[in-house]
Amino acid sequence: MEFIKHFVMATVDLRTYRYFCAVARSGSVRIAAEACSVTQPAISRQIAMLEETLSVTLFQRRPSGMVLTAAGSALYGNALKLLNQAERVERSVIPWHGSGATFRVACLDTTLHHIMAPFIAETGADISDLRPERAHNIYATLEESMDIAVATAAPPRGKESQLLARAPIxxxxxxxxxxxxxxxxxxxxxxxxxxxxxxxxxxxxxxxxxxxxxxxxxxxxxxxxxxxxxxxxxxxxxxxxxxxxxxxxxxxxxxxxxxxxxLSTPLYAVWDTGHPSDKKIRQLVASLSAWLHESQPWKPKTNP
CATH class of the missing domain: 3.40.190.10 (Periplasmic binding protein-like II)
Known part of the structure; x- marks a missing residue:
């Protein structure tokens, strides 16, 4: 009972989770320290503190590097979600700070070059980055750091989505x-x-x-x-x-x-239900849909 009380009351700084995830990704305290721009002892202290706070061993220290234990693997997946959600919450208020674009979009390489990049260039859309992905992995990026996925595959259940257009083949x-x-x-x-x-x-x-x-x-x-x-x-x-x-x-x-x-293929915009910037995403998606129907970027370009 005392352990449960201690575990529930324990609080961990987001910075500690960032360090933990950096070590889990790289398998190296040195590489994680370089990626986080801190010293190796700082990373080691935070990992030791995290293990003590949660009363579990998160890594096996081996000559080949840091290897996640079963507890570490369970924590890693949830820590990533926590960090990504925290980042989204922070970025959701950027427009009110006047700091520029907000959203990150994952899409096929073809969609990036022929649709999304021209859309941003012509409209100044509120998009800070485009990430090319293979078709089978696009929707999975919504569980990472992407806000919107634009793809041709049917949207997965449990996500918000909108049919943007149908592109002729x-x-x-x-x-x-x-x-x-x-x-x-x-x-x-x-x-x-x-x-x-x-x-x-x-x-x-x-x-x-x-x-x-x-x-x-x-x-x-x-x-x-x-x-x-x-x-x-x-x-x-x-x-x-x-x-x-x-x-x-x-x-x-x-x-x-x-x-x-x-013959044509559908093009969908997909995002997480309950996204902190749901209203702004819907506005952006509506703007993209209107632009697609007006510009039809899949058509051959003709010289005037």
């Missing part, structure tokens, strides 16, 4: 690859090798599902991590690319269709 090709009257119909490229942007993004799933429904088999020669890479392949060898990006490298482009039905 395009076919990109060299002019010598397909006939001049090609209009984007996927039936007409069933004998041509295809490079598709996928690895977890919605583009690959939508194309595969749509063609499977009508019994159309495409020759997908490779699935790459970005639309830019898919188009680079189409520019350099006899394949066509399927992506949601505007045409690059002088390639021709047509909107992908099946029996005249345009």
């Amino acid at each position: 395009s076919v990109h090709y060299r002019s010598d690859m397909l006939s001049a009257d090609f209009n984007g119909e996927l039936r007409d490229i069933s004998t041509v090798p295809i490079v598709i942007a996928g690895q977890g993004s919605a583009v690959e799933h939508i194309v595969r599902d749509a063609t499977e429904i009508i019994g159309l088999e495409l020759i997908i020669s490779s699935v790459v991590s970005s639309g830019r890479m898919a188009q680079a392949a189409a520019a350099s060898r006899p394949v066509v690319a399927i992506t949601t990006e505007p045409s690059l490298f002088g390639l021709e482009t047509q909107t992908a269709k099946i029996d005249e039905i345009v």
